[in-house]
Amino acid sequence: MRMYNTLTRKVEEFVPCCEGEVKLYTCGPTVYHYAHIGNLRSYLHEDVLEKYLKYIGYKVDRVMNITDVGHLTSDGDEGSDKMVNSAKKEHKSVMDIAKFYTDKFFEDCATLNIRKPDTVVPATSLIDDYIKIISKLLDTGYAYVNGGNVYFDTSKLKEYYVLTNHKEDDLLVGVRDDVTEDENKRNKTDFVLWFTKSKFEDQELKWDSPWGVGYPGWHIECSGISLKYLGEYLDIHCGGVDNIFPHHTNEIAQSESYIGHKWCNYWFHVEHLNLGSEKMSKSKGEVLTVDTLKAKGYEPLSYRYLALSSHYQNKLEFTFENLSGAQNAYLKLRAKVLRLNREDGEVNQEMFDKYKKQFMDAMDDNFNTSMALTTVYDVLKADTNDATKFHLIEDFDRVLSLDLTKEMEKKTAENEDEILKLIAERAEAKKNKDFATADQIRNDLLEKGIRLIDTKEGTTYEII
Ligand SMILES: [Zn+2]
Structure with missing residues (x-):
């Protein structure tokens, strides 16, 4: 298996520290708001990564943090704490907010068939570990106390x-308008490990420490959690590209200074989802979520299909038009797979191995999910029996998780005669190139919870 490694800026053969085992760390969400579908794109590709590692036989030990403290709107002691802001706005305690949005995050993940990692750790649960790491960094001269806070000395x-190009990063810091220089820092790139003097005094969660009552910085939580649950040798660390600097850069700085050797071998980063014209204003509280997709009548897994159609290292342009296209393709594909007669003879092992190899070649090539999807279509067209096709697609779906072979509960609408009549009317309208009427019928039915699926063999419907 070959994968792009941000650390070496190369596609490399993946070799884990321990044979047959992979230690995988994922930066989790800051739970102060609903997860945006752009954030979920990262989790979706990380899910494919984890499932593919298991598919090819690795035992995967995966850990994710939940940022429920210390994620400021900026990296210095500036702005305000996102968790505290939300708590105030919603008249709830910080821990209530964290619980609510953590549950909601995993509910959205489940809707998109993103598996919850075995170990999920709230940042607030390991305060003593952060204190231990920070104390050692102070003892060994990698950290200093100034103005009441503890800083890492870069x-x-x-x-x-x-992880990145120095000049680009300098530029990045320069253009971020929420960052003003913290005068307590000795160097521009130094970052806070522990706050006791904060400009905002209403921080709800505080702990005792050798440096006074306060709370940890954001970066230290991922190092602390990863070192505690996965040990000193990490195989893969994942996140969105926006995490590369400063978050992951700082994680490496403090972790390796603490343990005294190289920490993580492979860094896996997922590119942004570009919202373009569909951009919603976060400041107005409008966030494009899985629930938004559902409310607009989309099958959520068509978003997973859309994401898998593009490479994780490319920006993905999101428009509702693109999503509609993906949904049409996805529903057609699912309908085709479900029409396969799985009892149709024995599995042809030669054909099975041939297409499985094609699928693995695609995935081994830096997770080319779009080529992997193409293999599903190739299987459907292959010169073999339905049983072979069905079992191949069932096998690929362990990684793709598109529910391609999951028998859907075929629900028959009470007013099926009426729906079939409308489907016929729509077909007639389309034949007469009266697309306005055809679209109208589709949309009217969608509003009533009936989604039409067009296939070569005609139109069917499903209840949503
Ligand atoms: Zn992190």
């Missing part, structure tokens, strides 16, 4: 910018 490192 000038003590041989190389700080290990």
